[in-house]
Amino acid sequence: MNTGVTRRLHGIAASPGVAVGTAYVIDRRKVNIHRRHIAAHEVDTEIGRLHSAVAVARQQLQQIRERIAPEASEHSVILDAHLLMLDDALLTDQTVDAIRNELVNAEWALRNTVEKIKELFDNVGDDYFRERRSDVDFVGERVLRQLMGTPTELPRPADLDGPVVLVAHELSPADTAALARSEVLAFVTDGGSSTSHTAIMARALSIPAILGVADATRLIATGDTLIVDGLRGTVTVSPSDADADAAGERGRRYMAFVRSLRSNRDEPTRTRDGVRITLRANIELPAEAPVAIDHGADGIGLYRTEFLYVDRREPPPEDEQYETYRRIVETMAPRTVTLRTFDIGGDKFSTAFRLPKEMNPALGLRAVRLALREREVFRAQLRAMLRAARHGSVRVMVPMISTVSELREARAELERAQHELTSAGIPWAPVPFGIMVETPSAVFMADVLARESAFFSIGTNDLIQYSLATDRGNEHVAHLARSLDPAILRALAAVSQSAAAAGIPCALCGAMAGELLALPLLVGLGVHELSVEPTAVPEIKSALARIDYREAVTLVGEVAMLSTAVEVESLVRARYEHVFSDLLANGEVGTFTETGTFVLPELLAPR
Numbered sequence: 001m002n003t004g005v006t007r008r009l010h011g012i013a014a015s016p017g018v019a020v021g022t023a024y025v026i027d028r029r030k031v032n033i034h035r036r037h038i039a040a041h042e043v044d045t046e047i048g049r050l051h052s053a054v055a056v057a058r059q060q061l062q063q064i065r066e067r068i069a070p071e072a073s074e075h076s077v078i079l080d081a082h083l084l085m086l087d088d089a090l091l092t093d094q095t096v097d098a099i100r101n102e103l104v105n106a107e108w109a110l111r112n113t114v115e116k117i118k119e120l121f122d123n124v125g126d127d128y129f130r131e132r133r134s135d136v137d138f139v140g141e142r143v144l145r146q147l148m149g150t151p152t153e154l155p156r157p158a159d160l161d162g163p164v165v166l167v168a169h170e171l172s173p174a175d176t177a178a179l180a181r182s183e184v185l186a187f188v189t190d191g192g193s194s195t196s197h198t199a200i201m202a203r204a205l206s207i208p209a210i211l212g213v214a215d216a217t218r219l220i221a222t223g224d225t226l227i228v229d230g231l232r233g234t235v236t237v238s239p240s241d242a243d244a245d246a247a248g249e250r251g252r253r254y255m256a257f258v259r260s261l262r263s264n265r266d267e268p269t270r271t272r273d274g275v276r277i278t279l280r281a282n283i284e285l286p287a288e289a290p291v292a293i294d295h296g297a298d299g300i301g302l303y304r305t306e307f308l309y310v311d312r313r314e315p316p317p318e319d320e321q322y323e324t325y326r327r328i329v330e331t332m333a334p335r336t337v338t339l340r341t342f343d344i345g346g347d348k349f350s351t352a353f354r355l356p357k358e359m360n361p362a363l364g365l366r367a368v369r370l371a372l373r374e375r376e377v378f379r380a381q382l383r384a385m386l387r388a389a390r391h392g393s394v395r396v397m398v399p400m401i402s403t404v405s406e407l408r409e410a411r412a413e414l415e416r417a418q419h420e421l422t423s424a425g426i427p428w429a430p431v432p433f434g435i436m437v438e439t440p441s442a443v444f445m446a447d448v449l450a451r452e453s454a455f456f457s458i459g460t461n462d463l464i465q466y467s468l469a470t471d472r473g474n475e476h477v478a479h480l481a482r483s484l485d486p487a488i489l490r491a492l493a494a495v496s497q498s499a500a501a502a503g504i505p506c507a508l509c510g511a512m513a514g515e516l517l518a519l520p521l522l523v524g525l526g527v528h529e530l531s532v533e534p535t536a537v538p539e540i541k542s543a544l545a546r547i548d549y550r551e552a553v554t555l556v557g558e559v560a561m562l563s564t565a566v567e568v569e570s571l572v573r574a575r576y577e578h579v580f581s582d583l584l585a586n587g588e589v590g591t592f593t594e595t596g597t598f599v600l601p602e603l604l605a606p607r
Ligand code: PEP
Pocket: 302, 304, 343, 438, 458, 459, 460, 461, 462, 463, 509, 510, 511
């Protein structure tokens, strides 16, 4: 029941759905640390306290790791990284040095060390890598709480009085992993981004999440009734009973809508007139592979392997990579898995490499350029991929190719990797070797590149950034970065035609593949292999089933006469808005039958 003043908070809609429930606020961040000078004879005692706190923290993390829920298994990798961080000289040795040299208590020394490590992460543009800064915090805080004797763990499910909406400053991977099995209706956090672990986790578990709600932990109290609207990115505190009822209804409607879309999971993806489209999934973590299958993906169109290189001081060993790739390939078999070699550099940061400080990182030592400088590391990755290829259907692609020479050099490394495996008597299987087309020069040279590649995959996130000269992470120029800009459509047409002329598949794995209004143009342009976020597969499959290929080809012809992004967007919207209306409205169009199933309006149902 509503008792307080209604107030609406805004944040990032990180996982869709609508939940109504009681808030449970976890505010464990307010640990006050006091600086205490210690006498020289106390140094050993303080260092001893630090080591015991680290040992207990390690034990706690190991226990969490053991009882991790299967659906949260990706967190074991993250927890392993946290365990490594605990053993890292950077954290403990620096703290010990501070205790010894500055004669301060262990808590103070540890807090300062954590702040210094975080500074190293500060100037990183990419959200995912910026998240690693929080990991240092989580590990540091766990040890700190141990030192201070304050509880570390979240309440166990049994301590909670029924399902709750968890409100926290930030949730660590250990927190979300421990919570996966408990009854959590939704997550709301002060910090975080749509690429944070909490977001990934919430999406995998289909729990609504709003992140980045400034001051949520201050403005919400345990016991408040909340509406968490993961479709609109809002949190309503103490809503009226009528609003709470309406939101509950929207939540049920959305779930029914998602279920109705997922009912297409075993059907092949086709246009309305029967043209087969291959619809794969983009993944960042191995645990997303089963999610991709569950949503009916035809395979993995992009595995961003650089995520294996974060949180570590050395690149991952070949055997470890092999096991990871093999796990994904076996899970997906007989479907194809597209492994992309690491795309590190630019705004994608990794502690595994010593990257130079660059004036223009996006134009600097990134992806294949870094791979060709760090050839041993590159070949170790290629060997792991070749070994994994024995276990299913694998293709390998190289990011950021900007010259034909780069492709040839990368291929030479692939061949060397094959020789190395053969000489060592290690079994491997050949792989189709393709490239990401995501630089303007690759578009201009697409006809030549197509003759030397097994397939293309267009990376529109970067292609838009480089073609329209709009930094992909800069909100001030975001209005210029439009996927339906005629310049981008011309680039796609050129690439698709070159691929067709050479008889190779042309895929697209940038975010454009998940944009409903871009789909008719992609279909019409002959881009018939698409790859999107795993949970977006049912929606995109449903949208494709409503597009007529011949109509789409005609539309491409009409659009070619237009000069601006706005003109293109208006024309496509005028033609397809009604076709996709339920999808554009996240299921707010459509009706329930008496038996509770959700049906689309006649007009929208795929034929
Ligand atoms: C792209 O650039 O479109 C792409 C898929 O790669 P990433 O987003 O990883 O750069």
